[in-house]
Amino acid sequence: MTVLPWKRAVRRKNSRESGFEDLALPLFPALYNLAFWLARNPTDAEDLVQETVLKALRGFASFEPGSNFKAWIFRILRNTYLTSRTGLAARRTVALEDELNDRSESGTSLYPEGAIDRETPELNLVRLADRALLQAAMEKLPPPLLEVILLCDVEEMKYREIATVLDIPMGTVMSRIARARTALRESLTAGLTTTREFSA
């Protein structure tokens, strides 16, 4: 028999408390890191994390033991961000761009041959070694692409987990990651060109 989440038996207080602490405490730095990337300032990031932890605390009774806690609490963080003022503003700003990109993806070829970087690994290494340049490129990503690349590369989540956190299909996760990396490469190329021009 399927039991609805809110009808599950309430676990004992002490085990619930220690269970939440054990699961949540190690994730605070990761939650804050993602919150800061999304909110872009420390005050909003702290508010976002605090609200997330409060919501997770209250909703922990509905968390199914043995399921993916990290995906669960990151989903709360992400939903909290979406309904925050900064999140709403970001969503409105990128909506059109996202729509256009989705439309362009509906063609026969998602990424034409020319869009894929075919430069030498040596040149790539030079660019990737510049951490500041890469961070600047990441800052330029629209939130839907930034969050997916952070969850994938920094949090090392599987596509299935990312789909759960962002509440989107796996195919969309795949295409967003590819788009994010294409955008990063383009920014890095542009950044390197600018750097060379200045040093010349």
Added chain:
Amino acid sequence: MTDHLSASMLSALADGELSAEQLSAASEHLEGCASCTTSALHQSLLKAATAKAGVRYAPSPQFQEHLTQMVAEGFSASEPLDASSGTSPWRPGRRVGLLGWATAAVLLLASLSTMLVQRIRQRSEIGSEVVSAERSAFVTEIFDRHLAMLAGSLPPEVLSTDRHTVKPWFQGKTPFSFNLPESLPNNTTLDGANLTYLQNQPAAQLLFSIGKHRVSVFVAQKAGAAGSDEFDADHSGFHVLGRTAGDIQIVAVSDVDPARLADLVDAVELAQKTDPKESR
């Protein structure tokens, strides 16, 4: 596979997300395609570099400590908190660490009875601070939900002005039942409703219009200290009004005149006191 690997395939390859079949086909292609091999290498390098560059921001020790205390105390909201805990609302400047220790030193010199009285008072104040912080977070959540509805410009999940359509729509979706008022205040109409979540619990978001003002009335099961009492609050030009009726919690938010909002909330509250069979 004769075509070059797509960007999605290359990404999935770097992320280890290809199925065995896809991996086999990709490997076969990479053996004979220098261009794609270079791109695959670049994807892996980019992934590794992003993983490092992405770990950029770390919470301050004070904030981490605050969160840890919040978690520890969150499970004992009914129990008073220790005076030195420096609880919510979070801001380092508001912490009372040194002052707390100085106060404690003074209290040690005072009589046992005085110390007890002071401790009780401090605990009570901090306990109310926690409730206040929870209330503040709750009001923000209500406000955000309402704002998301306004900004979304999407039709309600159940689009009807008929309470006999709106109420049954929630059957099986919420672990509680509620009534909708038979008659609404003047110039007030029911627009529909959404299923939403408050404090991670399912709730009904009833959408009304009072004149041209949009109103969200959230109906949920009473839970936690934040929304269990009756309260009035203002948030960014919106008015938030909380009421309870039995086990049901009613919270309304709008930018309409608070008195008119109160009339609507009163009507919803009154409806909960009627026999559910009558309201069907």
